[in-house]
Amino acid sequence: AAFGLYFPRKEYSENVYIDQPAGTPLLRIHALRDSHGEVAHFHLCQNLIISRARSHENHWFQIREKTGLLYLSKSLDREDFSMLSVGNWMPLSKVMLYVFLSSHPFQENECDSATRTTVFLSLINATAPACSSLTARQLCFTEMDLSFHIKENKPPGTFHQLQLPSIHHLCQNLSISYKLLAAEGMPFRYNENTTGVSVTQRLDREERERYELIAKCTVREGFREMQVEVPFLVNVLDEDDSPPFLPNGTDTADAVVEFNRKEGTVLATLTVYDADTTPIYPLESSRKKYTGTIITDDPWISETFRVEHIFDEIHFSPNGSQVRGTQHEYKLVLNKSISVTEHRFFQLDVLVNDTEFHGPKRSVMLHFNVSILPVSIQFPNMTYQFTVNRNAERFAQIGKICIENCMKFRGVNITYKLLAPNISCYPVSILQGREDKYGSLYVNDSSVLRRPECKEIQYTIQATDKQSRKHTKTLLTIVLEGTLLKKEEDCPDSCAVSKHHAECEECGGLGVLTGRCQWRQGSGKGITTNYSTCTPSIKTCPDGICDVIESRDLAVCPQDCTSGNIIGGHGKGAGNLGIKSGHGICYCFPRQNCYCEKDDIKEQLCDDVCKTVI
Amino acid sequence: LAGPPSPAGQDPHGWRVDCVRANELCAAEPSCSSRYRTLRQCLAGRDRNTMLANKECQVALEVLQESPLYDCRCKRGMKKELQCLQIYWSIHLGLTEGEEFYEASPYEPVTSRLSDIFRLASIFSGMDPATNSKSNHCLDAAKACNLNDNCKRLRSGYISTCSKEISASEHCSRRKCHKALRQFFDRVPSEYTYRLLFCSCKDQACAERRRQTIVPSCSYEDKEKPNCLDLRNTCRTDHLCRSRLADFHTNCQATFQSLTSCPGDNYQACLGSYAGLIGFDMTPNYIDASTTSITISPWCSCKGSGNMEEECEKFLRDFTENPCLRKTLPHPLSSPCPIPTGVHPPHKYLLPPGNAIQAFGNGTDVNLSP
Numbered sequence: 008a009a010f011g012l013y014f015p016r017k018e019y020s021e022n023v024y025i026d027q028p029a030g031t032p033l034l035r036i037h038a039l040r041d042s043h044g045e046v047a048h049f050h051l052c053q054n055l056i057i058s059r060a061r062s063h064e065n066h067w068f069q070i071r072e073k074t075g076l077l078y079l080s081k082s083l084d085r086e087d088f089s090m091l092s093v094g095n096w097m098p099l100s101k102v103m104l105y106v107f108l109s110s111h112p113f114q115e116n117e118c119d120s121a122t123r124t125t126v127f128l129s130l131i132n133a134t135a136p137a138c139s140s141l142t143a144r145q146l147c148f149t150e151m152d153l154s155f156h157i158k159e160n161k162p163p164g165t166f167h168q169l170q171l172p173s174i175h176h177l178c179q180n181l182s183i184s185y186k187l188l189a190a191e192g193m194p195f196r197y198n199e200n201t202t203g204v205s206v207t208q209r210l211d212r213e214e215r216e217r218y219e220l221i222a223k224c225t226v227r228e229g230f231r232e233m234q235v236e237v238p239f240l241v242n243v244l245d246e247d248d249s250p251p252f253l254p255n256g257t258d259t260a261d262a263v264v265e266f267n268r269k270e271g272t273v274l275a276t277l278t279v280y281d282a283d284t285t286p287i288y289p290l291e292s293s294r295k296k297y298t299g300t301i302i303t304d305d306p307w308i309s310e311t312f313r314v315e316h317i318f319d320e321i322h323f324s325p326n327g328s329q330v331r332g333t334q335h336e337y338k339l340v341l342n343k344s345i346s347v348t349e350h351r352f353f354q355l356d357v358l359v360n361d362t363e364f365h366g367p368k369r370s371v372m373l374h375f376n377v378s379i380l381p382v383s384i385q386f387p388n389m390t391y392q393f394t395v396n397r398n399a400e401r402f403a404q405i406g407k408i409c410i411e412n413c414m415k416f417r418g419v420n421i422t423y424k425l426l427a428p429n430i431s432c433y434p435v436s437i438l439q440g441r442e443d444k445y446g447s448l449y450v451n452d453s454s455v456l457r458r459p460e461c462k463e464i465q466y467t468i469q470a471t472d473k474q475s476r477k478h479t480k481t482l483l484t485i486v487l488e489g490t491l492l493k494k495e496e497d498c499p500d501s502c503a504v505s506k507h508h509a510e511c512e513e514c515g516g517l518g519v520l521t522g523r524c525q526w527r528q529g530s531g532k533g534i535t536t537n538y539s540t541c542t543p544s545i546k547t548c549p550d551g552i553c554d555v556i557e558s559r560d561l562a563v564c565p566q567d568c569t570s571g572n573i574i575g576g577h578g579k580g581a582g583n584l585g586i587k588s589g590h591g592i593c594y595c596f597p598r599q600n601c602y603c604e605k606d607d608i609k610e611q612l613c614d615d616v617c618k619t620v621i
Numbered sequence: 622l623a624g625p626p627s628p629a630g631q632d633p634h635g636w637r638v639d640c641v642r643a644n645e646l647c648a649a650e651p652s653c654s655s656r657y658r659t660l661r662q663c664l665a666g667r668d669r670n671t672m673l674a675n676k677e678c679q680v681a682l683e684v685l686q687e688s689p690l691y692d693c694r695c696k697r698g699m700k701k702e703l704q705c706l707q708i709y710w711s712i713h714l715g716l717t718e719g720e721e722f723y724e725a726s727p728y729e730p731v732t733s734r735l736s737d738i739f740r741l742a743s744i745f746s747g748m749d750p751a752t753n754s755k756s757n758h759c760l761d762a763a764k765a766c767n768l769n770d771n772c773k774r775l776r777s778g779y780i781s782t783c784s785k786e787i788s789a790s791e792h793c794s795r796r797k798c799h800k801a802l803r804q805f806f807d808r809v810p811s812e813y814t815y816r817l818l819f820c821s822c823k824d825q826a827c828a829e830r831r832r833q834t835i836v837p838s839c840s841y842e843d844k845e846k847p848n849c850l851d852l853r854n855t856c857r858t859d860h861l862c863r864s865r866l867a868d869f870h871t872n873c874q875a876t877f878q879s880l881t882s883c884p885g886d887n888y889q890a891c892l893g894s895y896a897g898l899i900g901f902d903m904t905p906n907y908i909d910a911s912t913t914s915i916t917i918s919p920w921c922s923c924k925g926s927g928n929m930e931e932e933c934e935k936f937l938r939d940f941t942e943n944p945c946l947r948k949t950l951p952h953p954l955s956s957p958c959p960i961p962t963g964v965h966p967p968h969k970y971l972l973p974p975g976n977a978i979q980a981f982g983n984g985t986d987v988n989l990s991p
Contacts, residue, residue: 017932018722150877156931244928286927288851320925331930581789 011041012108014124015155015166019106021077021173023128024135025088029081032172033068034149036075036124038108039157039164039206049075049106050113056103057091068104068128072113076172077106077126088130100130138178143233146174146183147224154240159212160248163194163205169222170202181228187239188221195220195241204239212243213282213323216330247296247363249282251335251371258372260339262355264379268345269418273315276338277373279359285318285333293318296363299337299373302356312377313342314357335359339375344418346475350381384421384472386481387411391468393448395434396489397456398522400515402556402563404547405435408446410470410479416444420473425466425483432461435485437468440555446470448483449556462487492522501562502541503595511541518543518556518563529592534576538589538603540566553584565595575603640708640727641701643693653688656681661711685712694729695864697897698807706860722932726871727864731890759830762816772813775805783836793839802840803900815892818899819981822912829910835899841906841920849921850933855902862901869894869903873977875945881977883945888977891945895977905940915947915978947978 014036021034038047049070054062067087069080083091092100107113108122138146148171155166169185187197187204194208195218220239225232262274285293299314315338323332337357357373393406408423423446425437436451446468455461464485471478498514502524505511511526519525520543527549529539542548548557548564557564567585576590586593591605638646647653663678685691690712695705709727766772779801787794806814818835822828835841847855856862872890875882883891898905898919908916918940923933940946 154931156928242931284927285925286929287848287925288854290851318925579786581786583785583787 011161012038012045012047012110013041013122013158014106014108015039015157016124018125018127018151020127020129020149020151021171022131023079023083024131024133025085026082027079027135029079031079031082032176033077033079033128034126035168035172036070036077036106036126037164037166037168038075039166040162041158043162045110047075048072048109048112050109051077052105052107055091056105063091063102065104070106075106077104078172083130088132091130100132102128102130104128135177138174138181139228141174141178143224143226143235146178146181146226147171147185147235148222148237152240153222153237154242156242156244157206157210158244159210159246161209163207163209165198165201165203165205167204168202169197169204169224181226184225184227186223186225188223188236190220193218193220206241210243212245212284213249213330213332214325215328216243216245217241217328218243245284247283247361248366250364250366250368251279251281251297251359251361253371254278254280259374259376262339262375262377264341264345264349264377266382266412266415266419267417268341268347268382270341270344272341272417274339274341274377275375276336277357277375279335279337279371279373280321280332281335281361282323282330282332283364284320284331285335287318287320296361297335298358298360298362299335300358300360302358302372308353308355311342311345312355313340314338315340337373339377341418344474345379347382347384347419347472347477348475349379351377351379353377382412382416382419384470384475384477385411385479386468386470390482390484392484392486394486394488395450395456396521397487398489398492398515398519399450399453399456400517400519400522400543401450401453402518402543402560403450403453403520404518404544404556405448405450405485408437408448408468408470408483409444413444422471422473424469424471426469426480427466430461430464432458432464434461434464434487435466438555438559443555447554447556456487457491489521501565501595501597502543503562503565503597503601505541506592506594516543516562517560518548520544534578534588534590536588538586539592540589540594542566549585551580551585551587553580562597565597565601566593569595569601571598571600573601573603577601577603638689638693639695639699640690640693640705643689644708646689650688652684653690656684657688657690657712660685664711695727696729697868697893703861706864710860710863722935723870723874724863724867726868726894728868731872731887731893757822757824757827757830759817759820759822759827759834762813762820763830766809766813766817769813772809775801775809776817779805780836783839795839798836798839799900799904801900802835802904806896806899811893811896814896815981818896819892819978821979824912825910828907828912832907832910835904835906837906840900841904843920846920846922846924848925848933849919849923849937850926850929852902852919852921853936859902862903865894865897865901866903869898870939873943873945874939875943881945883977888981891977892981895946908941916941917943917946917978945977 015038019034019036023033036049038049040047049072051065051068051070053065055065055068056062067079067081067083068077070077088100091102104126105123106126108124153167157166169187170183174183184199185197185202187195190197194206194210196205196207197203198205218241220241221236222239223234223236225234258277260275260277264272264274281297285297287293294316297316297318299316301309301312301314303309316335317338318333318335321332321334322329324330337359339355339357355375355377357375358370359373360370362369387410391406391408395403395405399405410421413421421444423437423439425435427433432455434450434452434455435448437446437448439446450456464487466483466485467480468483469478469480495514498516499505500517502511502514502516502519504516505514505524508526508528511524514524515522516524524541524543525545527540527542527545529535529537536551540549543563547554549566551567553564553568557568561568565585567580569586570584573579573586573589573593575593577586577593578588579585580587586601586603589603591603593601593603595601644657647657659677659681663675663681690708693709695702695709699705706727713727766776779798782801783793783798785793818831820827820831822831853866856866872884872887872894874884876884879886881888895905895917903919905917905919908918918937921937923930923937926933
């Protein structure tokens with residue numbers, strides 16, 4: 008077996024005083040074994056670490072190789088103290104020593120064994136205190152918590168000595184005795200003669216991972232008696248000794264590919280449990296320990312799918328006490344976008360392997376029933392018909408064009424195109440945003456609307472799937488209606504410029520549908536998304552989205568699209584575009600500033616609720 | 622016997638030179654500069670064991686122990702702070718290979734006492750209706766900041782940066798927000814910044830304002846909570862974050878050996894190190910708007926720690942249950958738990974238990990120097 012001796016704690020501490028005589032014992036270090044028959048050898052590396060970068064040769068401290076007793080081999084005088092204090096920034100000087108552990112006697116200068124523990128020695132700039140001046144707490148325990156870790160599945164052994172060797176040496180006339188409380192039924196034993204605490208049996212972390220005991224100390228001096236109790240904690244360290252298992256035996260899941268065909272789509276998830284813990288860092292190494300591999304010879308399958316593994320800590324309660332375990336999730340993910348024509352059914356197997364577990368059943372097989380359905384590129388049965396008012400202005404939004412299920416599509420790129428109409432009337436065009444799944448119809452040439460010979464115009468719309476080049480067509484009819492209104496003079500070309508209800512509805516502007524701007528009356532108090540404003544169409548502006556038509560000309564809907572200054576109380580929209588919320592009435596001069604202000608200045612002052620917002 | 626090593630790296634006032642200056646001194650000396658180059662190459666491999674085994678590396682280390690580079694430190698907010706820290710860690714990194722739980726601070730110790738700030742704070746409190754029971758100290762702190770051009774400019778700077786929405790999916794630019802916060806805490810005098818950060822509160826609106834000081838939705842919270850040890854590793858890969866964390870551990874690490882449980886009873890140093898962490902991966906904040914119990918934490922948890930759970934919790938407790946940072950010391954006379962004692966006589970527990978944030982918030986003068 009591999010070398011498996013280990014320290015049950017990472018750090019030890021003790022105080023060292025000026026002129027303590029050589030031979031003074033300081034503290035006792037223990038080691039636990041990995042297998043029977045191992046013998047621990049302790050060793051000090053011959054330098055003291057004073058501060059992070061500074062070290063000094065160790066002339067004062069030694070350790071008994073067999074027993075782990077650290078003692079003073081030479082007393083520290085005042086000059087030693089001042090020398091060791093150089094470079095110490097803390098108010099209290101501390102030096103650090105590494106103690107190494109080996110299963111064989113140490114060779115000269117061997118101080119790079121992997122197993123080591125740290126001893127912190129606080130250098131107290133005074134001679135050793137009189138026993139009578141020490142509190143019971145100081146006589147009984149060090150400042151460090153009594154907290155230990157023991158590996159599961161390892162042989163029993165002694166891992167701590169409650170008696171402090173330095174105090175025992177210093178205060179021989181005091182009677183100091185210990186007890187371990189709350190230990191009934193627990194796998195620990197206290198030996199009164201040696202004050203040693205040992206673990207009596209192999210521990211199993213999956214059964215219990217934390218033991219909380221109490222160490223009680225009684226100090227007797229003549230007729231006086233003092234007692235101190237401190238927590239005594241044992242954490243059980245985990246090793247990979249449990250195989251993976253399936254919750255409720257579920258090893259199969261359906262994975263359907265239909266409208267969502269985009270790379271990165273999660274199709275299905277299967278869960279595997281493990282009673283062992285899995286550290287989430289370093290993440291990559293934990294992922295490597297628990298693998299999920301697609302079992303296939305088909306290169307198309309291995310190119311098109313991948314398995315993503317995430318894991319999370321969960322809690323089990325095997326017998327009342329909670330222990331941590333791991334939930335592994337294996338997600339079947341599309342590795343590339345799938346063409347709309349693809350049509351297949353098959354079973355995809357994923358082998359999950361707990362690589363560090365050495366027993367049987369270290370792996371489980373997961374099954375995904377994959378169905379890839381083709382989707383058709385077609386318009387709904389009807390033909391499109393839109394009515395457009397003859398007074399509509401350029402960039403007026405007429406309607407949306409969308410193939411069947413187009414809003415459900417992901418990873419399918421459909422482009423819409425208008426094919427030339429039969430006559431010379433071309434008032435409308437189609438536009439499509441970069442991410443849009445639909446096409447937006449808008450007035451491109453408003454002068455055509457005014458021509459009497461243009462009444463009903465027929466277009467053909469074509470939708471094409473970019474990847475498969477599949478396309479479909481339908482008819483679109485535009486009916487022009489309404490009588491021409493006389494244009495008001497002195498009207499701005501943008502509705503957003505109007506600040507008042509009346510002037511707004513008197514004028515038209517870019518994007519209006521019926522020749523007149525529309526007024527949106529806000530109702531909210533303070534800064535609200537429902538601010539008052541003048542817009543070409545309440546349906547599309549402001550709606551918080553600077554759509555593809557609005558972005559063609561800033562004068563259409565600066566409320567959604569402005570990137571300039573907004574003066575007055577306001578909140579900006581996503582990507583710093585537009586006015587998401589405003590105070591009172593918001594109006595804009597396109598390509599210049601926007602203003603949000605209250606018409607009547609009868610606002611109440613900022614109250615307490617208002618003040619808590621930065 | 623020989624005294625301390627030659628004070629070549631110390632200035633006449635007894636302090637070490639900063640690492641930028643030490644680097645210049647070393648570069649002027651051929652033996653030092655060549656050893657320094659060697660050591661840097663040794664440490665570049667990042668493998669401590671190989672480094673210790675290499676004779677040339679060991680010699681370089683020994684020679685450099687006598688050079689000003691060995692004891693050099695940096696100052697918070699100094700010119701070329703990053704360069705200084707890079708020099709510091711180029712020597713210190715790899716010596717212990719990140720195994721150390723607490724690292725020593727590369728910064729010079731803060732010597733000024735908190736009483737100086739209280740003196741300044743009291744100037745402001747004269748302007749406030751402080752006796753009013755409804756007074757909101759956090760609001761007063763914001764008002765005081767707005768009356769100072771520098772404070773106002775940098776505060777509105779970080780607030781607008783941290784609340785600027787980038788796109789529907791990206792709530793804000795965390796990187797820019799952190800940078801703006803660092804500028805605020807580095808360049809605005811602490812009498813303004815500490816008042817904002819550590820104001821005391823009697824009601825929830827005030828405590829919420831205090832929690833909101835650093836715009837936590839951008840600078841603090843994230844979609845997922847990483848593991849604290851993982852976060853510490855991330856922080857330690859960055860020289861500035863690593864230094865600020867080491868500084869926090871040096872100045873706020875609770876100790877039983879001082880009256881206030883802060884190292885050297887130096888509240889100022891602890892508050893400064895706390896504020897110094899804001900704007901880095903390890904940014905701490907109040908976890909809620911509670912007025913009674915102040916709990917501070919970086920954005921991380923100990924979930925998924927595996928066998929390192931004990932260490933993770935110890936790390937997290939230095940924020941969440943740090944008696945130097947907050948009032949958690951149990952009262953000695955009624956406490957059912959044993960009070961660990963240090964070298965001081967136990968009567969110290971009869972004094973009010975101290976903590977940096979509350980002491981500051983209360984406006985208590987805590988000049989406890991003997």
